[in-house]
Amino acid sequence: MQASTISHKPQTVGNIDLSDLQWETWDKQTEALERISDPETECLLYGGARGGGKTHLARLYGLLRACKYEGHKVLICRRSFPELERNIIVPMRQTWPWLIYQERHHRFLIPESDSIIELGYTEGDYHRFQGASIDTLIIDEAGQITKDVYQFLRSCLRTTNPLVKPKTLLTANPGGPGHHWLKKLFIDREPEPGEDVDQFQYLQALVWDNPSLVDSDPDYVKRLEAMPEAQRQAYLMGDWTALLGSFFVPPPPQTDCEPFTIEESSCEQYLFGSLDSGIRHPTSFGLLFWDKGRIYRLFSYLNSGGTIAGHAEEIRSRIEAFPWTHGQFPVTIWADSSMWTEARLNERMIRSQIDEYKDAFQGTRTRFEKATRDKTFSCMITQQMFSGRESYPEYVLWKGTNHGWRESITLPEIDQNHPESYLKCDGDDVADETRYGCMGLWAWQNRLKQGNVLQQKARAKMNKLKEKDWYAL
Ligand SMILES: Nc1ncnc2c1ncn2[C@@H]1O[C@H](COP(=O)(O)OP(=O)(O)OP(=O)(O)O)[C@@H](O)[C@H]1O
């Protein structure tokens, strides 16, 4: 596909021949340039999905405005300096090496039009822009900033040239601290007092609107397609409502299986547990069996009130009495790392929650291990296991022994600031505990694989030594 060029493209501005700017645009980007050039439009939000060519357009629009008008001032912003450098400064310097870059001031100079492109970041004290006057404001990834910051920057938008209308170009994907205000203004079209909604335009760009990316990295689209449903809807389809709702989509009930007796030798090796202990919130425990890349959740324990020691005793006796596993104990239980925090109970006694469990499990082979603190990564692993591999479910519930698990796992909502994770809420105990188990088993399995590889290497080395003809030396 050929990139199109916009119809009203001027040929020269000042001494600059604009055909040197390499400003080919794809159709959607051309439409964006046309929409923002409309005299009625003050602000355009461009995007709504990943990879649509938003940042490319942001850089180009900044340069076009700075070249087109004499003495023009453009501000291009990102949330942090590293993001600004990676996405704006470096590509601009590479694409247009003739621009004069003043590193100390983070700005490009265009002597031909006597214009400036300032490069700013909003993290930290954004009031450093106080008193600045800008003709064109561009915020790349506006979803990363709050409305206060946007309004402050917008207050710097004023021009001394009566022939130039100040413009704002925003780019954003759903999600982030700015999700709500962007959705309200541009998607739901509910302005706040003083905002004329007709001046705010939205143009959606999807990844397919950017053939540069689709052609050069076809796997990019596949990666977006493989994301969990909510993120896929948001990032691939640009759906601004998708990130509302439950974070976890549990495996469908038809993948549940009837309990079966597990061989004693398998119990000895592949029985595990996960635990989230609560004082003011419920305690959640799951007994897990690992078999052929699949987790079977054998039973769930979810109870509130009582004492920590009481829960520990109860969990122990339920494991012992469980009819399908010969009273065997899990090899490892992954537990919330905060359970290791010690508290002074009196003059002579310091105890942690895990001590209560260790006492209750005394004489068994169970080891307690701190569960991961990496919430984002463990969320990803858990979601991956819930989705399974092709038609092979990786997380299977035993029927009749996991009451309430499915209802509880869907309680936490997507954290719109960090869509890869969920918000803390009352009732997230089951989600936390389940995630500890998935992550623990994932890491355990990888350690095993690593061990096997090392063993294989050692064996291969040994075989090589054996084959060597020592007499020929
Ligand atoms: N008109 C174009 N000509 C050539 N390359 C382009 C064009 N538009 C976009 N690209 C390239 O496509 C890739 C993705 O574009 P870009 O980074 O602008 O997308 P984005 O929408 O900002 O993505 P994200 O959602 O990840 O921020 C980049 O390598 C960019 O340089």
Ligand SMILES: [Mg+2]
């Ligand atoms: Mg971008």
